[in-house]
Amino acid sequence: MQAYLVLEDGSVFAGEALGATGRATGELVFTTSMTGYQEILTDPSYAGQIVLMTYPLIGNYGVNDESDESRRAQAAGFVVREACETPSNWRARAALHDYLAARGVVAISGVDTRAVTLRVRYHGVMMATITTDETPDEALHRLQTVPRYDEEDFVYRVTTPEPYKWGYNGMEPIDAPDDRYRKRVVILDCGVKWNIPRRLASLGVRSMILPATATAEQVLAYQPDGVLLSPGPGDPARLQPVIATVRELLGKVPIAGICLGNQLVSLALGARTYKLKFGHRGGNHPVKNLLTGRVDITAQNHGYAVDRDSLTGTGLELTHINLNDGTVEGVRHRDLRVMTLQYHPEAAPGPWDSRPFFNEFLALMDGRRA
Numbered sequence: 001m002q003a004y005l006v007l008e009d010g011s012v013f014a015g016e017a018l019g020a021t022g023r024a025t026g027e028l029v030f031t032t033s034m035t036g037y038q039e040i041l042t043d044p045s046y047a048g049q050i051v052l053m054t055y056p057l058i059g060n061y062g063v064n065d066e067s068d069e070s071r072r073a074q075a076a077g078f079v080v081r082e083a084c085e086t087p088s089n090w091r092a093r094a095a096l097h098d099y100l101a102a103r104g105v106v107a108i109s110g111v112d113t114r115a116v117t118l119r120v121r122y123h124g125v126m127m128a129t130i131t132t133d134e135t136p137d138e139a140l141h142r143l144q145t146v147p148r149y150d151e152e153d154f155v156y157r158v159t160t161p162e163p164y165k166w167g168y169n170g171m172e173p174i175d176a177p178d179d180r181y182r183k184r185v186v187i188l189d190c191g192v193k194w195n196i197p198r199r200l201a202s203l204g205v206r207s208m209i210l211p212a213t214a215t216a217e218q219v220l221a222y223q224p225d226g227v228l229l230s231p232g233p234g235d236p237a238r239l240q241p242v243i244a245t246v247r248e249l250l251g252k253v254p255i256a257g258i259c260l261g262n263q264l265v266s267l268a269l270g271a272r273t274y275k276l277k278f279g280h281r282g283g284n285h286p287v288k289n290l291l292t293g294r295v296d297i298t299a300q301n302h303g304y305a306v307d308r309d310s311l312t313g314t315g316l317e318l319t320h321i322n323l324n325d326g327t328v329e330g331v332r333h334r335d336l337r338v339m340t341l342q343y344h345p346e347a348a349p350g351p352w353d354s355r356p357f358f359n360e361f362l363a364l365m366d367g368r369r370a
Helices: 037-041 096-102 113-123 136-143 195-202 216-220 240-249 260-268 356-365
Strands: 002-007 012-019 023-031 049-053 077-079 106-109 126-131 164-167 170-172 183-189 205-211 226-229 255-258 273-289 295-306 316-322 328-333 338-341
Touching (some): 002 113, 002 136, 023 077, 023 106, 023 136, 037 049, 049 113, 077 126, 106 126, 113 273, 126 136, 164 195, 195 205, 216 240, 226 356, 240 260, 255 356, 260 273, 260 295, 260 328, 260 338, 295 328, 338 356
Parallel strands (some): 023 049, 049 077, 077 106, 183 205, 183 226, 226 255, 255 338
Antiparallel strands (some): 002 012, 002 126, 023 126, 164 170, 164 205, 273 295, 273 316, 316 328, 328 338
């Protein structure tokens, strides 16, 4: 079945339907990751976005039952150059097409993804739609009437409706016992990837995952040894209630932030954020640790960044920078027990260079500087 990818600037790319049929609309972004498409599709930070894979062959190792990063597919749509129809891997349980169809994800293959990527790099991210039941003109007209990505609060759509725990056996009810764990951490779920509590559990840490709407009082009622602010989608400056909660928690408990969590901490302390032209998404971004001089290759997925100049007077110290464009990749507070990263130390399938972040968070909860 023929499908079309239509961009808000009027560009049209024809291809073949992949996954579910119908229409998908969202902000078009690209990721340079060569693997991890199942994790990308289920990453809550991609809510409201159509994801384009720059690597030309996607689906060659299939999909499995263990690699989801949340309860459902989160990406609004999916764009690939070529989708493998006959995956080969001992873990594979289905092909990419069947996975997408079962989860209602409208996708398109056979697109010149190089041309689309260059267009996004030149013009910046833009709204787009994938359609299997309209003409390009009809799709463009509809696209001009939908809300823009920046106008919606996706965090409240992806956050957990009810609290739950995560431990050695994975997801557990909120009343599960905690006696086998060395630490207790509350994760404020703005779009948490499950590999975050998995990594914490591997270090003997019990996670309590709470909705993004939880108050500081509700967080502290669990008597946590630390609080982790999760990644998530959308414009961080729109999340004023969450920022207020973070501000109230500062100084009362050690805090770590990942991706959106880094931005929330910075905003709570008076810094500013801004939207990047086309964002950082992929598994090959070099980041320098200014405290050690070490350079890590990192996984990233964010369309907003902290304004470096706005850190002055906040008490925050710049700890990591992106070597591609010099943007803020991590901060810590000079007096409060606060540490953050803009990239993803929980990256699955990788790279794993930044996994020591979780050990450093443990040290912070022990009252030590890593």
